[in-house]
Amino acid sequence: MESTAVKPQFSEAAQAEIARICKQYPDDRRKSAMLPVLHIAQAEFGGWVSPEVQDLVADVLGVKPIEVYEVSSFYTMFNLKPVGRHVLEICRTGPCMLRGSDELTAQLERITGAKVGGPASEDGLFTLKEVECLAACGFAPIVQVREQYYEQLDTPAAVDAMLAELRNQVHRPALPWEENGLPNAVARN
């Protein structure tokens, strides 16, 4: 993994949010803030957590870097490699499969040119990722993009509408502690 020349730093707004979150746990249990802080880090630094960003999280929480690595590698939501501007997480589990998730995956691969589990599409806009049950089985098939669920993607029109919306979304939606959303970098292949 290439190293970043400048050490990453959280924005002031993110630092304030992290301070708020850390107060939710006893003072000597700061490590408990690990998952929420990793989520903030991923939103802050382009949709993935590089080793440098994970070291920063360790610093902020006062734990050893290995304690962050073992967590980030266990939970599937944390991307450990660079991603495209939008990560499309396609549910592949039984109830979604019954309503066409295999066909949806094939369709998204065809339209974007990206492959599930592979690098981002050539234009850098889309990374495709298959995930397990997203708890929206009655509205299958489903794609999650950041905090947004796109449901009932069983028609070409629904898929097109989702992709059009995402293509126009240069900045991700702002999070509650931000004034503006940050862009994910367009991934370089």
Add this chain to the structure above:
Amino acid sequence: MGRKLLTEHINVEGIDTLDVYRKHGGYRSVEKALKTMTPEEVVEEVKKSGLRGRGGAGFPTGLKWSFLAKPEGVPRHLVCNADESEPGTFKDRQLMAKLPHLLIEGMITGSYALGANTSYIYIRGELLYVLRILEKAIAEAYAAGLLGKNILGSGYDLDLYVHPGGGAYICGEETALLESLEGKRGNPRNKPPFPAVQGLWARPTVVNNVESIAAVPVIVNEGGDEYAKIGVGKSTGTKLISACGHLNNPGIYEIELGLPVEEFIYSDEYCGGIWKGRELKAVVAGGSSVPILPKELILKTAAGANRLMTYESLSDGGFVTGTMLGSGGFIAMDETTCIVRNTWNFSRFYHHESCGQCSPCREGTGWMEKVLHRLEHGHGRMEDIDLLVSVAKQIEGNTICPLGEAAAWPVAAAVRHFRDEFEWHVTHAKAAAQPGAVYPGTLVTV
């Protein structure tokens, strides 16, 4: 139409705001409990209600509460399990997103009953948008004096926080959830000690499902005895059923326990029958972990009685001819569904989600996935079918947490009830491996 104890007002506009929620009777249980009842009296009402854990295990909630250790000077915690991840289950997500104050009300009343002054809602990381909804509602509750110091002048203090997971089915297991809440990998703990004695940060802790906690307000308001009048036998009250798969009207239904399964599937009031005019082939009635049943056995027990939506009726016949109510994740499959493919899909899920601590689960889930993959893709052997049953048996009972069983049961049940279809995948391997291939033995209308 049965009574709706949790979701009566779910479609009222603005019900996610404190004002509208209160206008519809919200937070009455907090006033009643904190001002007129002792914590022990609240626990007693929950015991009398017969409420059973709605996450899947069905353990009596009041009894679980009564196990909580109360050593002098040690804080204790109520933790809500909102890590809804059991395939087929999506009730908690809807309940929290639409009725955030109902869960908060249940958390306040429940925390008071347990003597907890700091409580947490552990929500799966994928539901960050629901976390935002809950945090907004919590802020409203603080501003109204329903959270924080000296709630409604009662002298009782409570802080309530929402904590996101990071994407791991295993964190729905309560000790893995607590590890995760402590900022670690979600590896389930050995028991004992149970969380009631040493839970979050080694303090006494109760972990309850969203729907269980959401039932506490109505139990406190109307009394445990009133609640217990709804339902059949030891299946009291109402249950949220997540209906999905090949149904005309998939969605979430609050039913009175005791509703006949046949009515639930075919009545227009509920699922409205099977889509595309097709025949029902099989149902997984309580989330992907419970045994699959063919149409005949989901509608009627082996003895010929109507199958009801209750803990007891669904498990009638044990695992030979029965299943479980589980989480209420109700997955219907039409006649064109390939059972082998579906079983392979679920096996892949459990292999993916095994935390890797226990060899029987870590290795066994992988073997089952591999064997099912080759059966589905035209490379299966006849002896593979018994091999699956053998691997499933060797996982069962040999792991720290129930994920092993959750992975083994669906495979064993699929072979038990659909062996012909597995054999067809060997004898007609080439045809069965075609995309969209359908086993002709169960086709009726197509």
